[in-house]
Amino acid sequence: MTGQGPARRRRASRLHPVRIVVLTLFCLLLSGTAGAAAYFFPVVVAGVGQTGQTVVVPPSRSPGAKGTPPPSAAPGAPFTVLLLGSDDDGKNKSPLTQSMILVRVEPSTKHVTMLSIPRDLWVPLSTGGSAKIDAAYAYGGPAAAIATVERNFHVHIDEYAWVGLKGLIKLIDRLGGVDLLVTNPVLDDVYPNDIDGGFLYDYKRVAVLPGAQHLDGSRALQYVRSRHNDVNGDFGRSARQQQVLLAIKAKASTLNAADLPDIVDALKGNFKTSMGLDRVRSLLGVATAFDLANVKQIVLYVPAFTSYGQISGQSVILPHWTQILAVTKANFP
Amino acid sequence: MILRRIAAILFLPVMLAFGSGVYLYLGTLKSKLVQERPVSPAVTKPRFVLPGTMFVVQQGRLFKMNAGSFTEIGPGGDWSQPALTPDHTKLIAVLRAGWSSDLYLLNLDGHVLKRLTKNDSRYIDSNHWAFYPRVSPDGANVVYSFDSPKNNGVDLAVWSMPLNGAQWQAHRWTDPYWYTGGDVSPIPLAGGGLLFVRHSIDSSTAVHSRIYYQSRALAIANPLTAEADDCSQAALSPDGTQIAMVCSRGKQTTALEVAPFNGSVIGALRVLREGGLYASPAWSPDGKALAYFAPTGLTGHFQLWYLPLAVAVNPSATASPMASPSRGGAASSIVAPTPTPAPVPVQVTEGVDLSATSPPVWY
Numbered sequence: 154m155t156g157q158g159p160a161r162r163r164r165a166s167r168l169h170p171v172r173i174v175v176l177t178l179f180c181l182l183l184s185g186t187a188g189a190a191a192y193f194f195p196v197v198v199a200g201v202g203q204t205g206q207t208v209v210v211p212p213s214r215s216p217g218a219k220g221t222p223p224p225s226a227a228p229g230a231p232f233t234v235l236l237l238g239s240d241d242d243g244k245n246k247s248p249l250t251q252s253m254i255l256v257r258v259e260p261s262t263k264h265v266t267m268l269s270i271p272r273d274l275w276v277p278l279s280t281g282g283s284a285k286i287d288a289a290y291a292y293g294g295p296a297a298a299i300a301t302v303e304r305n306f307h308v309h310i311d312e313y314a315w316v317g318l319k320g321l322i323k324l325i326d327r328l329g330g331v332d333l334l335v336t337n338p339v340l341d342d343v344y345p346n347d348i349d350g351g352f353l354y355d356y357k358r359v360a361v362l363p364g365a366q367h368l369d370g371s372r373a374l375q376y377v378r379s380r381h382n383d384v385n386g387d388f389g390r391s392a393r394q395q396q397v398l399l400a401i402k403a404k405a406s407t408l409n410a411a412d413l414p415d416i417v418d419a420l421k422g423n424f425k426t427s428m429g430l431d432r433v434r435s436l437l438g439v440a441t442a443f444d445l446a447n448v449k450q451i452v453l454y455v456p457a458f459t460s461y462g463q464i465s466g467q468s469v470i471l472p473h474w475t476q477i478l479a480v481t482k483a484n485f486p
Numbered sequence: 487m488i489l490r491r492i493a494a495i496l497f498l499p500v501m502l503a504f505g506s507g508v509y510l511y512l513g514t515l516k517s518k519l520v521q522e523r524p525v526s527p528a529v530t531k532p533r534f535v536l537p538g539t540m541f542v543v544q545q546g547r548l549f550k551m552n553a554g555s556f557t558e559i560g561p562g563g564d565w566s567q568p569a570l571t572p573d574h575t576k577l578i579a580v581l582r583a584g585w586s587s588d589l590y591l592l593n594l595d596g597h598v599l600k601r602l603t604k605n606d607s608r609y610i611d612s613n614h615w616a617f618y619p620r621v622s623p624d625g626a627n628v629v630y631s632f633d634s635p636k637n638n639g640v641d642l643a644v645w646s647m648p649l650n651g652a653q654w655q656a657h658r659w660t661d662p663y664w665y666t667g668g669d670v671s672p673i674p675l676a677g678g679g680l681l682f683v684r685h686s687i688d689s690s691t692a693v694h695s696r697i698y699y700q701s702r703a704l705a706i707a708n709p710l711t712a713e714a715d716d717c718s719q720a721a722l723s724p725d726g727t728q729i730a731m732v733c734s735r736g737k738q739t740t741a742l743e744v745a746p747f748n749g750s751v752i753g754a755l756r757v758l759r760e761g762g763l764y765a766s767p768a769w770s771p772d773g774k775a776l777a778y779f780a781p782t783g784l785t786g787h788f789q790l791w792y793l794p795l796a797v798a799v800n801p802s803a804t805a806s807p808m809a810s811p812s813r814g815g816a817a818s819s820i821v822a823p824t825p826t827p828a829p830v831p832v833q834v835t836e837g838v839d840l841s842a843t844s845p846p847v848w849y
Contacts, residue, residue: 330787337693338670340640365765367839389693
């Protein structure tokens with residue numbers, strides 16, 4: 154008996170085959186997890202740095218506005234996102250928003266409503282005084298942009314997303330371009346030449362020809378940014394921006410989780426949102442289910458909703474609030 | 487104990503390989519949308535061999551397709567919108583360079599024979615665009631869209647210049663609506679008239695495109711299609727009796743349609759394909775088929791399609807849908823019911839990214 158003790162200990166000290174298998178599987182799981190973590194590391198970094206941005210909307214001083222800060226929409230409930238687009242080219246310490254689009258998403262009915270806000274709309278800003286609405290973001294960041302839109306349009310905004318122009322170009326290129334029907338030639342002799350370096354206030358000529366076509370990021374940006382030769386001015390540009398957004402949505406509906414690192418890389422430094430990764434992910438899922446027929450597009454054209462004017466030597470767009478608020482009340486409850 | 491350590495050390499590369507494998511495997515799960523990139527037509531074979539010779543454009547490069555293979559022609563640069571001379575011996579194409587574009591005469595192998603226009607300038611406002619060149623049936627003139635005069639905005643008008651002449655001899659044919667982008671896609675007719683596409687805006691601020699006929703320079707142009715039909719990209723059949731076109735009717739999709747034409751009057755439209763993004767139709771040399779571009783796959787790059795026309799289109803154009811030649815007047819064209827099963831299109835190219843704003847040249 155005494156002679157068997159050390160032998161048993163030796164046997165016990167050897168790894169049992171089951172333990173070997175378990176240990177091997179654990180090690181493989183560990184290394185696999187490390188591989189996956191490395192793959193999604195850019196997404197995690199972006200998730201921490203660019204999503205879930207905290208926005209503190211200042212208290213409302215407008216009698217018509219709803220109370221802020223807003224409660225976050227419950228999962229599956231309709232929600233409203235304020236999309237902001239800026240020329241993050243360094244012209245201004247804080248960029249103006251060249252594009253402001255209110256998007257109402259109703260997951261249950263799969264309906265989307267988009268309302269473009271003219272950048273030259275003259276409104277009281279949440280930060281004080283009156284100015285073109287594109288200055289709200291420059292004066293107070295997303296909080297001021299949200300508060301200004303909420304107070305003037307009497308809507309409740311759940312989330313915001315901001316994208317810079319370079320981010321838009323890269324995003325569209327990563328998606329392989331977008332397909333569009335260009336209704337008429339978009340020609341511009343004073344198109345900003347501020348993306349590729351050089352003098353920020355330089356300009357160039359662009360020409361996007363009509364017809365169904367495939368646009369890469371740079372050409373798509375020219376399409377959505379040009380406004381000087383459009384008979385509808387900024388309103389025509391707003392309609393084109395909605396058109397490109399829908400084209401991007403059509404492409405995004407085919408993305409999957411494995412594409413996220415590429416998309417995040419494209420938007421690096423050019424994208425901020427209050428949405429958490431969960432909502433971004435659910436939005437991607439929602440995008441696959443939407444039909445273009447269920448998308449309502451609203452542009453606040455002159456003369457029905459707005460009129461042209463001059464204030465302090467600036468060309469501005471003056472709101473017809475009665476008509477505008479009727480539309481926002483009906484579409485952004 | 488030593489054996490165990492050796493085993494553990496030997497297992498480390500296995501772990502490393504497995505982790506890397508997971509990383510690489512996740513990369514393979516990317517959607518085709520992110521992975522797919524178009525290839526040059528020159529490295530592809532058409533899935534369907536078309537009769538005759540065709541010129542197409544991809545990303546600024548000219549390609550000749552003949553006997554089931556593509557060959558790149560022409561010097562480097564941003565080339566587009568090739569057009570053939572009536573004797574089928576030369577091409578005219580557009581070369582974009584920065585802030586302007588010019589027309590060049592090339593032989594069928596892409597060698598530049600002559601620069602027809604000079605639209606570049608060191609002063610940005612003095613630059614011009616020239617697009618959509620077409621040679622008149624007698625080979626004497628080239629008509630094209632040119633952004634002059636500039637009325638604070640930039641709108642294209644149709645101009646004409648002698649093919650063997652100089653740009654200073656060019657004269658304007660059409661008077662576009664300002665701030666709409668103007669008049670595009672001119673087609674000179676054998677009778678001396680002109681087909682072109684004019685853009686306009688209605689009282690609800692919607693932009694429209696219509697195909698017009700104009701008998702002579704700066705005469706009043708007659709719309710051949712209705713404003714609500716939003717028709718454009720007209721292509722005249724080789725015998726001049728039919729027009730192929732795309733019409734969007736205010737939607738974000740287009741329909742491929744044909745109509746009989748008698749030289750100045752168009753007949754009822756017949757829808758061949760609809761609900762897609764059909765672009766730039768071109769007639770086969772025998773007039774019995776069409777080629778056009780439409781996107782395929784996730785990436786949506788435009789491919790070349792071939793559509794045999796099983797039933798001949800009624801060649802008689804007896805009534806114009808436009809009663810009055812007044813500009814912008816209301817019109818309502820008749821869309822004829824399709825009497826026979828729709829022809830089935832055949833995809834010709836795959837994996838390329840053809841320019842949908844440069845109609846194929848087919849002879």
